[in-house]
Amino acid sequence: MxxxxxxxxxxxxxxxxxxxxxxxxxxxxxxxxxxxxxxxxxxxxxxxxxxxxxxxxxxxxxxxxxxxxxxxxxxxxxxxxxxxxxxxxxxxxxxITEAAAHLACLLGRRYGVVTTLDRSRGQIEDSLETAGVARNCAAVVGTGLAVLDLADDVGRTEAAFLAAAERARDAGAEVLVLGCAGMTGLQRAVGEKLGLPVVDGVAAAxxxxxxxxxLGLTTSRTGSYGTPLPKTRLWGRPSGESQGDRSSGEPGGALS
Amino acid sequence: MxxxxxxxxxxxxxxxxxxxxxxxxxxxxxxxxxxxxxxxxxxxxxxxxxxxxxxxxxxxxxxxxxxxxxxxxxxxxxxxxxxxxxxxxxxxxxxITEAAAHLACLLGRRYGVVTTLDRSRGQIEDSLETAGVARNCAAVVGTGLAVLDLADDVGRTEAAFLAAAERARDAGAEVLVLGCAGMTGLQRAVGEKLGLPVVDGVAAAxxxxxxxxxLGLTTSRTGSYGTPLPKTRLWGRPSGESQGDRSSGEPGGALS
Amino acid sequence: MxxxxxxxxxxxxxxxxxxxxxxxxxxxxxxxxxxxxxxxxxxxxxxxxxxxxxxxxxxxxxxxxxxxxxxxxxxxxxxxxxxxxxxxxxxxxxxITEAAAHLACLLGRRYGVVTTLDRSRGQIEDSLETAGVARNCAAVVGTGLAVLDLADDVGRTEAAFLAAAERARDAGAEVLVLGCAGMTGLQRAVGEKLGLPVVDGVAAAxxxxxxxxxLGLTTSRTGSYGTPLPKTRLWGRPSGESQGDRSSGEPGGALS
Amino acid sequence: MxxxxxxxxxxxxxxxxxxxxxxxxxxxxxxxxxxxxxxxxxxxxxxxxxxxxxxxxxxxxxxxxxxxxxxxxxxxxxxxxxxxxxxxxxxxxxxITEAAAHLACLLGRRYGVVTTLDRSRGQIEDSLETAGVARNCAAVVGTGLAVLDLADDVGRTEAAFLAAAERARDAGAEVLVLGCAGMTGLQRAVGEKLGLPVVDGVAAAxxxxxxxxxLGLTTSRTGSYGTPLPKTRLWGRPSGESQGDRSSGEPGGALS
Amino acid sequence: MxxxxxxxxxxxxxxxxxxxxxxxxxxxxxxxxxxxxxxxxxxxxxxxxxxxxxxxxxxxxxxxxxxxxxxxxxxxxxxxxxxxxxxxxxxxxxxITEAAAHLACLLGRRYGVVTTLDRSRGQIEDSLETAGVARNCAAVVGTGLAVLDLADDVGRTEAAFLAAAERARDAGAEVLVLGCAGMTGLQRAVGEKLGLPVVDGVAAAxxxxxxxxxLGLTTSRTGSYGTPLPKTRLWGRPSGESQGDRSSGEPGGALS
Amino acid sequence: MxxxxxxxxxxxxxxxxxxxxxxxxxxxxxxxxxxxxxxxxxxxxxxxxxxxxxxxxxxxxxxxxxxxxxxxxxxxxxxxxxxxxxxxxxxxxxxITEAAAHLACLLGRRYGVVTTLDRSRGQIEDSLETAGVARNCAAVVGTGLAVLDLADDVGRTEAAFLAAAERARDAGAEVLVLGCAGMTGLQRAVGEKLGLPVVDGVAAAxxxxxxxxxLGLTTSRTGSYGTPLPKTRLWGRPSGESQGDRSSGEPGGALS
The missing domain is CATH 3.40.50.12500 (Rossmann fold)
Incomplete structure (x- = not known):
């Protein structure tokens, strides 16, 4: 397949x-x-x-x-x-978010997620909640590392992961989840050091x-996930207009 | 302002x-x-x-x-x-979703939302949940009308709203919320017929x-809603590529 | 109005x-x-x-x-x-309890309440719960100050508020709520020091x-909040009997 | 004792x-x-x-x-x-509210409450929630009878109770609770007819x-339920003022 | 493996x-x-x-x-x-209970379980709850068939399943779960008739x-699921004593 | 009786x-x-x-x-x-688990459980949850003592209980529950030292x-707790086979 x-x-x-x-x-x-x-x-x-x-x-x-x-x-x-x-x-x-959580639920009574920046924690919590697997999540903890910095220095990433994992464990986590696709590959090294199973979402998914x-199963078309209705959709600005935003996240228009 | x-x-x-x-x-x-x-x-x-x-x-x-x-x-x-x-x-x-719910909570012990198609119910439920105002929502009910059909025949829209409102009321709703921006203006007519307060999200927002x-209040920058980080972002396909999807919601690529 | x-x-x-x-x-x-x-x-x-x-x-x-x-x-x-x-x-x-929470929900993903004595925390939690806005409350924290002591020494009140606010922030609060009507006016001073939005319930309400x-909206009369039924009600002891309780909260009658 | x-x-x-x-x-x-x-x-x-x-x-x-x-x-x-x-x-x-629920939880997996007017349902739900025993409550159902009418016609009361009990049972109740102190005594008659245990809150309490x-146990003074603080409290209007409200629940002052 | x-x-x-x-x-x-x-x-x-x-x-x-x-x-x-x-x-x-639910969560926003006797519903609900996957379960519905009767008459079993499935769907289920290991094999036939994905727990597990x-993952030994402690355990009555209970579920000893 | x-x-x-x-x-x-x-x-x-x-x-x-x-x-x-x-x-x-919790709910707004080994905490939490009385449980805390060690040294047991009780109190417990039948009798001594009511489950039950x-009440036979169905049940291995497991909790058969 x-x-x-x-x-x-x-x-x-x-x-x-x-x-x-x-x-x-x-x-x-x-x-x-x-x-x-x-x-x-x-x-x-x-x-x-x-x-x-x-x-x-x-x-x-x-x-x-x-x-x-x-x-x-x-x-x-x-x-x-x-x-x-x-x-x-x-x-x-x-x-991969829900996938990691599904497998983690099979490996311990509570799991924890270790992710990148603290600002991502809220999205992860919401994603687990609507996926129906938040109940046994003990904590979502940030390492303070940005996504694209994860690969720079494997030692630093591993150390940051281990420190955050301790906080998740203190909150009750018996299993850990790698909370970023960019952490893929880290599971074996940190799992051994922690003595806990560590689930990588990419592999899980x-x-x-x-x-x-x-098993021949696919998404239900009844209810929430029906085929999109036929209609006009424009996937991006009409050509010729500027689309880049290469330098800054600062919006300019607000008054205050 | x-x-x-x-x-x-x-x-x-x-x-x-x-x-x-x-x-x-x-x-x-x-x-x-x-x-x-x-x-x-x-x-x-x-x-x-x-x-x-x-x-x-x-x-x-x-x-x-x-x-x-x-x-x-x-x-x-x-x-x-x-x-x-x-x-x-x-x-x-x-x-407008959260806004309507916030005001509705002040007007009765439980509120209900009447929306367009049944397929939109799940999104609304999730949106209310993460906004923190789902607790007192008794039901989200569909009218079966598409968004762009609402304006076609006001009588039909009103009748469909009233029928759906009955179901919300049976589920415990004491206040109703117009569950589509395109219903704006309907609140007075249906409110009188139902004998219930009806909240329009646009007005509420x-x-x-x-x-x-x-009150001089604005979004907290601490935690979840920090300013976007500076980085490269492309807001749509590089120009010249096709962006339209004017005829159909049918994807073509899947095997099965 | x-x-x-x-x-x-x-x-x-x-x-x-x-x-x-x-x-x-x-x-x-x-x-x-x-x-x-x-x-x-x-x-x-x-x-x-x-x-x-x-x-x-x-x-x-x-x-x-x-x-x-x-x-x-x-x-x-x-x-x-x-x-x-x-x-x-x-x-x-x-x-004012629910009002502050409704606005706070619009300003951050989680809010915290800073109140007077610890003994008031339970009532506030219950009040937020039944109002339908407790879901995004990260913590209700006491300052240890009594209601009528708040005005005595503004510096002390502000310092106690800031200390309690730190605990709320550690618990995840991105927005704070003044948890006593007697704190009205404090929002600007502490907000600046904390770098967080601070909502005053009186203003919010x-x-x-x-x-x-x-918007022409008022309480629903259907369901929970119907007009009180006509009946005999006595609003206080028949006149002539003692009503004051000026010296003590100690009840006398219990055996043990 | x-x-x-x-x-x-x-x-x-x-x-x-x-x-x-x-x-x-x-x-x-x-x-x-x-x-x-x-x-x-x-x-x-x-x-x-x-x-x-x-x-x-x-x-x-x-x-x-x-x-x-x-x-x-x-x-x-x-x-x-x-x-x-x-x-x-x-x-x-x-x-008696919490007492009935505590015993009911020991008798079946879900219980239901049958009360007087529908308008009382919300208060009962909130009371069970804050008492910590709402989780296994399947339904709170009204009979439509006012409190002081319960004693008028025992046959009518019993019939109304049985009808409401059916609705509670359909919602999953395996045990019933008499939802009004004025129903005390009804438990045996309706219990036999329903083939379900029926808990009277007065007896339970x-x-x-x-x-x-x-067991020598009494309320904890630590935290929520400390002794009331000494302060001035007036328990009713200063004498001489009207206290009765004998004829009507209609307030007069509101504008609209 | x-x-x-x-x-x-x-x-x-x-x-x-x-x-x-x-x-x-x-x-x-x-x-x-x-x-x-x-x-x-x-x-x-x-x-x-x-x-x-x-x-x-x-x-x-x-x-x-x-x-x-x-x-x-x-x-x-x-x-x-x-x-x-x-x-x-x-x-x-x-x-197989949790396994079916995990896969069902991936296939629709809400799932339902169709099981044998109504008396099994409570156990299933509790099992899903503690497994952490109950949140998106819309309903657990009984067919009224006993476990060992499922294989007797495939037509009857299928008809009973379809009838129960309708009730689950009315409650919001977009995906169904076969709620008994003895139903294994039924998924294809009923899935086609219902137009919904049907998950068999055995296959899922x-x-x-x-x-x-x-993935090299196994149960966490930290926290809940540590290796059983060494101690004396007797796995059944000392030999010679009667162990059978072949005729009846009726206990004899209770007074009432 | x-x-x-x-x-x-x-x-x-x-x-x-x-x-x-x-x-x-x-x-x-x-x-x-x-x-x-x-x-x-x-x-x-x-x-x-x-x-x-x-x-x-x-x-x-x-x-x-x-x-x-x-x-x-x-x-x-x-x-x-x-x-x-x-x-x-x-x-x-x-x-005794549910019994202690039911009484504890009557004595304070939140209760805590102090038990033996940390590994037992999960079972207790689940048991309280399904019994319907977990809502007001602030914490389940382990003492680190094994069940059969409780009686060895009363001083050690008491000290361990008091230390664990402090953690429960910090989590909001206003009432404590003895989380092991083997702690029966400890309630008076530790209750006095803690200044909190302490509930023994055996006494409560x-x-x-x-x-x-x-009150003439017994378990409902409607729904979950019907009489066991008549069928063949074998309560232990056929005689002659080994049933003891006296030395170790280590299973032998697993590969990895």
Whole structure:
């Protein structure tokens, strides 16, 4: 089977890292195809980035014209969009946030999430809540590292993860979740040092996607996730207009 | 003061209707400026539309270069984006979904929402939950009418609203909320027939926005809603590429 | 419009302070009338005081014979009575507890309340819960100061507030609420020092009351808040009997 | 031991009925003393009545000068005041609302409450919630009968109870609770007809009060229920002023 | 890898049916070994059966002396024991109740469970709650069929399932779960008729167990699920004493 | 009346201690009969022990052939089985876990549980949750002492309890619960030192059982707790097979 794994940001190196993680988890008969959105944020860190990412990921999948696929894995931890992708495609869709939580629930009575910046904690909590798996989440803890800084210095990342993991454990976590797609690969090293199972969302999502495909299950079209209604939709500014926002997050228009 | 009211879709007529409702509610010293996104869905009905709308609304506000403003009202009932806008601008941001619920909580022990299609119910429930005001929501009920059909036949819309309202009342609702920006103006007629207070989110959001501005309050920058970090962001496909999706919601790529 | 603001205790100076805060928040066309109950506790600190206050406030409004009014603001933070007043009068009723929480929810993902004595925390938590706005409350924290001591030494009050605010912030609060009507006026000073928005319930309630009046909304009579049924009610001991309790909270009758 | 059982209203006949029920449940060594408040509502039906009742019950206990007592039972189903009484007296305090729910939880997985007017349902739900026993409550259902009408026609009362009980059972109730002190005595007749255990709150509260006294347990003074602070409190209007409200629940002062 | 699948009852035919379902779901490299407890109930229908089953399943796994294994699947829907097995063995343990719910959460916004007798509903609800996946469960509905009657008449079983499924759908379920291991195999037929995805817990648990094994994840030993402490344990009556209970569920000793 | 009090483990000394505690709490006309299971764990510390204990306790009650009895008290704090016993016998069944919580709720706004090993905390939390009394539980805290070590050194036990109690108090507990049947008798000593009411579950359960018997109330047979269905059940291995597990909790069969 073929699984599409979409990065949530435009950073090609991160897609490659995610695809490596996905392939390491995938079964023998599974082909993993990575997609990097042609637009969106260079990294998703906050709500604005997350909503921009959601639209870009949807657009990427909408206009994808490669070989057919059997499932979609959304590789943005805590990012928006999964319900929209469930409407868009006819195959199973698994978000790495919920995937990690589903497996973590099987491994201990309470789990904790260790993520990047503190500002991402709220999105993750909300995402777990609406996915229906927040009940046994003991804590979502930040390391203080930005998404694109994770790969810079593996030692620093590991140390920051271990420090945050202690706080999650103090809050009752018996299992940990890597709270960023960019942490993929870290699970073995930190798991051994902590003496706790550590779940990587990318790997978890690949296994859940394979499971659904094997069992012939896909998204229900009854109720929430019906096919999008036919209508006019414009996916970005009419051409010719400026679309870049390369230098700053500072808006200019507000008065106060 | 000036309040920006953003429609969540590209339908100009609906912006005009929303602005009419907003002006009817606004105080003497308040100027209401309506914004229609240059891209996005013609109407938001489902998760895909909602995420597309969120990015388009953010882009619209990001590139707005008109006169300064004191508050933003987001006029998409149950649509995504409010947290991102709170990061983006320095002025208070009020979403009509939460606004209607806040006022409804003051008017009865339980409230109900009457919306358009059943498929929108889930988004509204999630939006109320994360806004912190779902506890006293007795029911979210659909009328079966699409967003752009609401204005076609006022009698039909009113009848459908009344039928759905009965179901909300049976579930315990003592107050009703108009669950679509396109229902603005309906509150008086149906309120009288039902003998219940009916809250319009657009009007509610204008009053809450005015309240926050008058009290000198704006979004906290500590924790969740910090200013977006400086980074590269592309708001739509590189120019020249096709962006339209004018005929169908059917994706083509999935295998099964 | 005219808004009646009722103090929850018999201390006239506190009514005056509350009225000053209410007037500072009120719009140009709003007249604020303060009411001090003729009976009840000198300050409300605990459940017994709160229930005594609730009856006294109801009696005060029941027997009010001044000019007509358009809304009632109940200025006792965490005190009981709001549902009874909703039954009693035909105009909108806003309690400062819920009002502050409603606005706080619009300003951050989690809010905290800083109040007087620790013993008041439970009442506030229950009041937020039944008002339907507790979900996003991160903490209710006491300063250790009694209600009538707040005004004695502004410096001490401010310092105690800031210390308690730190604990609320550690618990996740991104916005703070002044948890006592007697703190009205403190919001600007502590807000600047904390770098967080601080909501005063009196001001919030005035704006919400004005909003409801402007929108023509009032309490639903269907379900919970029907008009009180006609029946014999005695509002206090038959005359001639002792009513004072001026020296002590110690009951005498219990055995053990 | 001596248990004080306070009626929540001024209707002496109802106190007598409650005392009969309490005595039927009490152990051999227990003396039951009934108290009727000297003021308050003739029956408690709604929030205004409930708050008036709470103050009157507190005043009744505060000024009680009879023989010492070992526990207090508050015989108003869904009425306010229990936390205040816990502050006031040094002996255990049991409210019939919570008492019935505590025993009902031991008899089935879900229980239901059958009460008088629908308008009382909200108060009962809130009272169960804050008492910590709402989780297993499947439904609170009204019979449509007023408190003082219960005794008029036992056949009608029984029939109305049975009809409401069916609705509670459909909602999942496996045990029923008599939702009004005035229903005391009904449990045996309806229990047999329904084939379900039926818990009377007055009887339940007497047994729980006896249990606490026997075990030497009383209210914690740490935290919420400290002794009331010494201060000036006026329990009712200064003498000479009108206190009666004998004819109507209609307030006069509101504008609209 | 080898997965042990334990039936929760002593009925060998049902083990065979379960093993067939497990093998149909298992990957190419997976060996499924079925275990039937040597003691316990012939079918688990109610709490007494469930607790008896839990001990028997633990004993069966404790004394198992066949080839080594990589994971355990517990094939009793809603039955107790999973946490104990997590303590007992060093390999991943997946219960079919939680497994079905985890996959169902990925396929729709709300799921429903269709089970055998109504008396089993409570256990299932509790099992989903403590597993952390109850939040998105819309309903647990009984078919009225006993466990061992499911196989008697496939047409009747299917019809009863479809009728119950309608009730689950009315309650908001967008996905269905087969609420008994004895229903394994039914998913395809009823899924087509309902137009909804139907999840079989046995199949789901096999895929989740394979996923955990492949990812090198197993139960956390920190906190709840530590290895059982060394101590004396007797797994059944000393030999010679009667152990059978072949004729009746009626206890004899109670007085009343 | 006669109350059967079942120990949850096979340690006769502990049964005697429990019976002493039960008799100290029982009324004049109550006879307490202690039962020690003939099989099961020497002490229950963890889920495996708890499920083994549940079956053994059920078997003990099923085969009991002594004098008739009026109620059953289950004296295993946090242990499983209560719902099964409710199905089995026709008389009221009270578990000490829920019993302590029910009384604790009457004594303060929040209660805390102090138990033995940390590994037991999860079971207790789940037991309180499904019993419907978890809402007001502020914390479940471990002392680090094993069940059978409690009696060794009363001073050590008391010191460990007091240290754990401080943590519960910091979390908001106003009342404490002894979280192990083996702590019975400790309540008075630690209660005085802490200045808080301390509830012993054995005593609480005896009083609740007496209360239910006196009021003529017993378990509902409608819904969850119907009489067990007639069927073949084997309560332990066929005779001749080894049943002991005297030396170790280490399973042997797992691969990894």
């Amino acid at each position: 073929r699984i599409i794994v979409t990065n949530c940001n435009t950073t090609q190196e991160m897609t490659e890292e995610i695809v490596r993680g996905a392939r390491a988890a995938a079964g023998a008969g599974t082909t993993v195809t990575g997609l990097t959105p042609a637009w969106g944020p260079a990294s998703a860190e906050g709500w604005l980035d997350s909503y921009l990412s959601a639209a870009a990921v949807l657009d990427t999948l909408r206009t994808y014209d490669g070989p057919g696929y059997d499932a979609v894995v959304l590789a943005g931890f805590g990012e928006h969009g999964r319900e929209g992708v469930r409407e868009l495609v006819d195959v199973p869709v698994v978000d 690949v296994k859940l996607a394979e499971s659904l495909v094997t | 000036r309040i920006i009211v953003t429609n969540c879709n590209t339908t100009q007529e609906m912006t005009e209707e929303i602005v009419r409702g907003a002006r009817a509610a606004a105080g003497a010293g308040t100027t209401v400026t309506g914004l229609t996104p240059a891209w996005g869905p013609a109407s938001a009905e489902g998760w895909l539309d909602s995420y597309l709308s969120a990015a388009a609304v953010l882009d619209t506000l990001r590139t707005y270069d008109g006169p300064g403003y004191d508050a933003v009202v987001l006029a998409g009932f149950g649509e995504h984006g409010r947290e991102g806008v709170r990061e983006l601008v320095d002025v208070p941001v009020v979403d 204008v009053k809450l926005a005015e309240s926050l501005v008058t | 005219r808004i009646i603001v009722t103090n929850c205790n018999t201390t006239q100076e506190m009514t005056e302070e509350i009225v000053r805060g209410a007037r500072a928040a009120a719009g140009a066309g709003t007249t604020v009338t303060g009411l001090t109950p003729a009976w009840g506790p000198a300050s409300a600190e605990g459940w017994l005081d709160s229930y005594l206050s609730a009856a006294a406030v109801l009696d005060t409004l029941r027997t009010y014979d001044g000019p007509g009014y358009d809304a009632v603001v109940l200025a006792g933070f965490g005190e009981h009575g709001r549902e009874g007043v909703r039954e009693l009068v035909d105009v909108p009723v806003v309690d 005035v704006k919400l009351a004005e909003s409801l009046v402007t | 001596r248990i004080i059982v306070t009626n929540c209203n001024t209707t002496q006949e109802m106190t007598e009925e409650i005392v009969r029920g309490a005595r039927a449940a009490a152990g051999a060594g227990t003396t039951v003393t009934g108290l009727t408040p000297a003021w308050g509502p003739a029956s408690a039906e709604g929030w205004l009545d409930s708050y008036l009742s709470a103050a009157a019950v507190l005043d009744t206990l505060r000024t009680y000068d009879g023989p010492g007592y070992d526990a207090v039972v508050l015989a108003g189903f869904g009425e306010h005041g229990r936390e205040g009484v816990r502050e006031l007296v040094d002996v255990p305090v049991v409210d 007497v047994k729980l009060a006896e249990s606490l006294v026997t | 080898r997965i042990i699948v334990t039936n929760c009852n002593t009925t060998q035919e049902m083990t065979e049916e379960i093993v067939r379902g497990a093998r149909a779901a298992a990957g190419a490299g997976t060996t499924v070994t079925g275990l039937t407890p040597a003691w316990g109930p012939a079918s688990a229908e109610g709490w007494l059966d469930s607790y008896l089953s839990a001990a028997a399943v633990l004993d069966t796994l404790r004394t198992y002396d066949g080839p080594g294994y990589d994971a355990v699947v517990l094939a009793g829907f809603g039955e107790h024991g999973r946490e104990g097995v997590r303590e007992l063995v060093d390999v991943p343990v997946v219960d 096999v895929k989740l167990a394979e996923s955990l094994v492949t | 006669r109350i059967i009090v079942t120990n949850c483990n096979t340690t006769q000394e502990m049964t005697e201690e429990i019976v002493r505690g039960a008799r100290a709490a029982a009324g004049a006309g109550t006879t307490v009969t202690g039962l020690t299971p003939a099989w099961g764990p020497a002490s229950a510390e963890g889920w495996l022990d708890s499920y083994l204990s549940a079956a053994a306790v059920l078997d003990t009650l099923r085969t009991y052939d002594g004098p008739g009895y009026d109620a059953v008290v289950l004296a295993g704090f946090g242990e499983h089985g209560r719902e099964g016993v409710r199905e089995l016998v026709d008389v009221p069944v009270v578990d 005896v009083k609740l059982a007496e209360s239910l018997v006196t």
